[in-house]
Amino acid sequence: MKKILSILTVGCALTLSSCEDWLDKYPLAQMSPETFFSNENELQAFSNTFYTIFPGDGLYNEGYDNIVKNEIAAEMRDGRTIPASGGGWTWTDLRKFNTLLEYSGNCKDTDVRNRYDAVARFFRAYFYFEKVKRFGDVPWYAKLGSADPELKRPRDSREFVMQRMIEDIDFAIRYLPTKHDLYRITKWTALALKSRFCLFEGTFRKYHGIDGYEHDWKWYLEQAADAAEEFITNSGYSLYTATGPATSYRDLFASENAQSVEVILARDYNSALGVFHNANFYTISASYGKPGMTRKIVDSYLMADGSRFTDKAGWETMEFKQQCSNRDPRLAQTIRTPGYTRIGSTTKLAPDLANSITGYHVVKFVTGTAQDAYNKSFNDLPIFRSAEVYLNFAEAKAELGTLTPEDIALTVDIVRDRVGMPALDMAAANNNPDPLMASYYPNVNSGANKGVILEIRRERTVELPCEGLRQWDMLRWKEGAQLVPSSNGLDGFLGCYFPSLGEYDMNGDGKMDLCLWSGTKPATTCDAMLEIGEGKDAQLTDGTSGYIVCFRGRTYKWEEGRDYLWPIPTDQRVATGGALSQNPGYEDGLSF
Secondary structure (H helix, E strand, C coil), rough: CCCCCCCCCCCCCCCCCCCCCCCCCCCCCCCCCCCCCHHHHHHHHHHHHHHHHHCCCCCCCCCCEEEEEECCHHHHHCCCCCCCCCCCCCHHHHHHHHHHHHHHCCCCCHHHHHHHHHHHHHHHHCCCCEEEEEHCCCCCCCCCCCHHHHHHHCCCCHHHHHHHHHHHHHHHHCCCCCCCCCCCCCCCHHHHHHHHHHHHHHHHHHCCCCCCCCCCCCHHHHHHHHHHHHHHHHHHCCCCCCCCCCCCCHHHHHHCCCCCCCCEEEECEEECCCCCHHHHHHHHCCCCCCCCCCCHHHHHCCCCCCCCHHHHHCHHHHHHHHCCEEHHHHHHCCCCCCEEEECCCEEEEECCCCCCCCCEEECCCCCCCHHHHCCCCCCCCCHHHECCCCCHHHHHHHHCCCCCCCHHHHHHEEEEECCCCCCCCCHHHHCCCCCHHHCCCCCCCCCHHHHHHHHHHHHHHHHHCCCCCCHHHHHHHHHHHHHHHHCCCCCCEEEEEECCCCCCCCCCCCCCCCECCCCCCCCCCEEEEEEEECCEEEEECEECEEEEEEEECCCCCCCCCCCCCCCCCHHEEEEEEECCCCCCCCCCCCCC
């Protein structure tokens, strides 16, 4: 049974309204902060509102170079544009965290006060991580008031902000409880967050050539590795394997209640409380998402024996059935492949090209048919899980050049073993780096560790899709240009390959179930028909043959010297009298 009241579904009873204006001040009219926060109940009630900062459906509906939908992200379509206001430059949540920290001294129980200060400092670190990812240098506000002169201060360096984040997260690690809790943060959530943001910062500095600060990229990667190692050694978490290699990965994301053996923190969805998301409908409604994995990512999955798919003769023009045969089992648990059945059903279903823009029909987070209606899914959405921490550790050590085969055995190999994939051979990877991975990540240098770095990136790609991490991975690796088709030599995003128009057996049951046609609509017994041609539902790269191509002929924009950061909105620059500087490459026409 789920908790009747979950903090990630129901806000606290202490509802405090706020606007989204310039650093809105919480209206504390309903309470006196000088007397509130005096006991655990009050601290907990106030801090329950913090949990709404975590992502919801943005997890499963991400879309960049790995997943495309019925519309591409504005940043990829139009490039970065300077907003008049908003644009992610909002600080309302920070005011909540700082309010608790300012008044928690009203509670005279030191242990309780430290625990809830730890909660607030965890969330402040999480909040600032989101800001640093997006804007780089940002002002550090330890206290916010509507008349505070600090509101007009300039941006602090990312080094200053990251060091304050380290202080906050280390406090959280020290004082948060160690007991596992799916819906509340713990010491283990804090270690997972530290491993995530230190890995981000270390690799961002390494690949973007940022130096001159007291702490270099290596220091941050060492922090990431240490946090991940403490988690792996002491947390008691492992991976969910209960239903076997063929379904455990699928079931991890389709579970009504998050699998607590692996999931460190989840967002709770609950049918009894009427709290739903849209994962099922998102994948089966032609008018909603139409998500499809790209050919680029499908080609990244290894063969089931650990060999490279792209080493097979003719891999570029393999039809769907052959392409999906004997692959890493995570492929068949992430998209519809031949033999796919819905949970609770034995009916084989083909990928639905009317509902999947590339033909690689995404099914991660999809449950049984009872939840197919609009906004009726209620399986929990993981926010932190142990597999990511394992991969954070391996990547940090690989980038540092200190990764050992023993490290791989404790991390990457465990992740692979869940689905029955063989171990990663570090020496073989370094002796023969994968040319395909190297083309996807051209900024990985030709050092002795290149091959294993590429393999760990492959592992993140196939283990963590639709979990809100892909865009940030590509940006920290300085591979933003690879998000945009025109930058990597393509004209649009590619999907399944078809050698000609005609009928195809897509689900492997021996019956033709998809008919591709152009011109005169043919008679067919296929369940699905797709018209091919310019201006039609789908196009093929060579007209009547080739790859399905999405968003062909678009003008894509990526400015390498600019687009790794977002611009500061103009109203904030004006409000601070120019104290807030603009990010490099953006011309907002303001002078002070």
